[in-house]
Amino acid sequence: MQVVTENNSFTVTWKGEEILHHSPDAPFLFVGKGQENVKMFRGNFDIKDYVTERLALPFIQVRNESDSIKIDFASYPNGPSVVTVQLVQKENEVKLVFVKATENINRFWLRLKANKEEKVYGCGEQLTHFNMRGKNFPLWTSEPGVGRNKSTYVTWQSDVTGMAGGDYYHTNYPQPTFVSSRKYYCHVETTAYADFDFRNDSFHELQIWEMPKEVVLEGANDFLGLLEKITDRFGRQPELPEWTYNGIWLGIQGGTEVVEEKLEKALAKGVKVGGVWCQDWQGIRMTSFGKRLMWNWQWNPEVYPNLDTKIHEWKEKGIRFLGYINPYVAVEGNLFATAKERGYLALNEENEVYLVDFGEFYCGVVDFTNPEATEWYKTVIQDNLIGFGLDGWMADFGEYLPTDVKLHSGEDPMEMHNAWPTMWAKVNYEAVEESGKLGEVVYFMRAGYTGIQKYNTLLWGGDQSVDFTLDDGLASVIPAALSAGMLGNGLHHSDIGGYTSLFGNKRNEELLLRWTELGAFTPVMRSHEGNRPYDCFQFDDTERSLDQLAKMTTVYTTLAPYTKSLVKQNAEKGTPVQRPLFMHYENDEATYDIQYQYLYGKDLLVAPVYDEGVTTWDVYLPEDEWIHVWSGKEYAGGNITVEAPIGEPPVFYRKDSEWADLFGKLKEIK
Structure with missing residues (x-):
């Protein structure tokens, strides 16, 4: 990359094209002040901003230093510096480090050069638009919504009953990073709320609700090289355990006897099974939404009698047992009592435990800014999951940190909210690594943010609706995998059959079979019964579905040598398994x-x-x-x-x- 400074302008070029240009007529930087209003209901956020001031900074003073350039931005010629940026140039990289800004500024807008033909990808996991040109993308981890299209009945119903319909940009995993078809990427180092706007033909405008630490622009000669650079920065997922290629992870609920019965039924039909995934291993909770879980992370022998011995019997047959955990503890459980007594839970303004509504039940937030709480939760994973015999689990949630919570560290929850998924991933990673099980145990997450690449062994696409809709059904997991893969999350999969069944929307056989076809050509096959299993078609409901499951799992296991080679490439170079054409x-x-x-x-x-x-x-x-x-x-x-x-x-x-x-x-x- 080349940087040219002259008079009141500077330009960054890549392969002969301008990707950043500042001049008095076309400023790179705008600053201002705003007051946000944030409402959360069960992981869905209504965020409004009232901007009281927005000021262009068209005038600069440039100071050349030994290994960098200092740039002072001002609002009028020879005026006082409002923002100081240090520009550091390497061969294929330019880094803009934000050194200081005038007090009380809390809104920043950055403009990068664009052209009309340019495409942009990334910004985490995007389920509706892979190419993001023509849209703006608020970057805030949340529930992705049910329906995710304001013109549909399901979305409308979700909105009026629980603020939960969502829109095209809602995602469990946002990230302030995009990849350009001009073979460079831009990363903004921040955890604050951001909005990346790609609607203008001539520039991309990036809005951040704090002074960013730095902005990185880096290029490569091709997309494979660019992915290697991206994952050099954010980290890479480790290879999957060998046993994951043995077949599908059957999502089954209902207890030991039910699991055994359904498993034997599948095996008798020739279904290739690598594991059984039982999210209710720690207990069942029924709500109006459907079948939920107890959220007290230990074996529930009433629901799963003899599981402590069955796990080992299944393992001897080549079938692993996977469970479920998330970073919250329900008020009824002994883990909540322990965490409350030790001061491991985040607090409200009255210095009492902050209770979050997860849908007719309440939980405490384990405070990962407290090192003792983090270590304790790692031991919960090590003792109650790994020690019990689990070889994997869904590490769910991470998006629900309230913005009015009091944290142990004293940090602003508006800036910690987006950071939480990566902190949660790191807890899982360290629990597995310190147990000596990295490469043997796999956990999968839906929530993410910058840095999730290193700490998450497997991404999954979150909670799709059990239908064929583009925005929230089967199709949506394809752009989800591709967008996440462009930022180094090359191991992706989805709930076969989808998850969310509401407002009369029920899974049928055809949907399950088509989703199974897709799953055979992803790194991991895993089915889900859904939130209302009794309303939805299940894999063993007909002979036809069992036969098709047997066929597609055989396709998956036949491809295992090839898939392993792709997973190895992802671990070594950051090249995703599922790739855009x-x-x-x-x-x-x-x-x-x-x-x-x-x-x-x-x-x-x-x-x-x-x-x-x-x-x-x-x-x-x-x-x-x-x-x-x-x-x-x-x-x-x-x-x-x-x-x-x-x-x-x-x-x-x-x-x-x-x-x-x-x-x-x-x-x-x-």
Whole structure:
């Protein structure tokens, strides 16, 4: 990257194009003051801001230092410095370190150069828009919403009954980082509320509700190189344990006897099973939302009698047991009592334990700014999960930190709210690492923020609705995986069948089978019964569904050697397992706006069927020699239509792939 300073301007260029330009006529930096109003209801946030002042800083004074450039920004010529920035240049990187700002400024707007043809990706996990041009994206970890489209009935119902409908930008995992099609990324180091606005043809405007620590711009010659640089910065996920490739993790609830019965039923049908995932291992709580959990993180022998011995019996058969935990403790449990007594829970303004409403039950927030509380919660994981025999778990939530809570450290919860998911991930990571189980135990999270890449062994797409909608159903997990992957979260999966069933929205057999097809071409297959299992179709409800599950889990296990090689690439270089088409076909302009197909590694192209009642599917193939997995027919690229009955999702492999013989075996699977 090159930096040029002259008179009242400075410019940063990458590959001959301006990516940052400041001049009196086009300032880079604006500052101001604002007063936010934040309301939270069960993890859904209503955030409004009243900006009382916004001031452009068009005039600069530049001071060259030995290894950097100091820039003072002022509102009028030769005026006092309002903001001081230190610009540090390396070969392919420019870093703008914010040194100081005038007191009481709490709003910053930064403008980067854009062009009309540019695409942008990232900003965490985005479920509606992979390419974010034309939209703005508030970055605040929260529930993603139910419906997530203001024009739908389910979204409206969710909004009027619980402020929970959501919108296109709501996500469990935001991150103030974007990747440009011009092969650079921009990262803003902050945990405050932010809003990245990509609506203008000539600039991107990044709003941050504090003085950012720094802004990093870094480029590479191709997207693979860029992902390596991104993960050099944020960290990389470790490889998955060997046992994860043995088959699906069957999501089953209801107790030891039910699990045993459903497991045997699946195995008898030839379903390849790597584990059973029982989120109710610590107890069941029924609410109007559906089947919830007790949130007291230890084995419940009343619901799961003999689980302490069954875990080991299943493990001897090659089937691991996975459970569930989150960073909150319910008021009825002994863990809450212990945490309260020791002062490990966050407080309210009256210095009493802050109780958060999670939907007809209340919990305390384990205060991870208190080192003693953090160490205690690690021992809960080590003793009650790992020590009991669990080989994995859902590490749920992390988005619910209230903005009026009092923390042990005294830090502002408005700035800690976004930081919480990564702190929660780190608790899990250190608990596993200190137990010597990293590489053997896997936990999966939905919440995230900057730095989650290093501390989370597996991402999952959160709570989708049990339907075919683009914004909140089956299709939404594809841009979710691609956007998260662009920031170094290359191990992603979703609840097979979705999760949320509300307002008469019920899972049917076709949805479960189509989601199973998608799951076979992700790093991990895991099913979910949903919040209302009794209303939703389950994997063992028909012989047909069991047969299809057997077929697709066999596809998954057959692909295991290939998938392992991709997971290794992710651990070593940060190259995601599920990749946008442009990652390997960057000269094909059409690939930059495709968000419902993906490359599974370099050699497989997957175009999941996400519509109901169809048996053919339109696919775009980049120019190459492609072979349709199920028919063996060859294609050279372009727009095609293929047969896509249930059990034969549109999947193609590169003819000259070193894995072609393995891929050729898939069509023999019945």
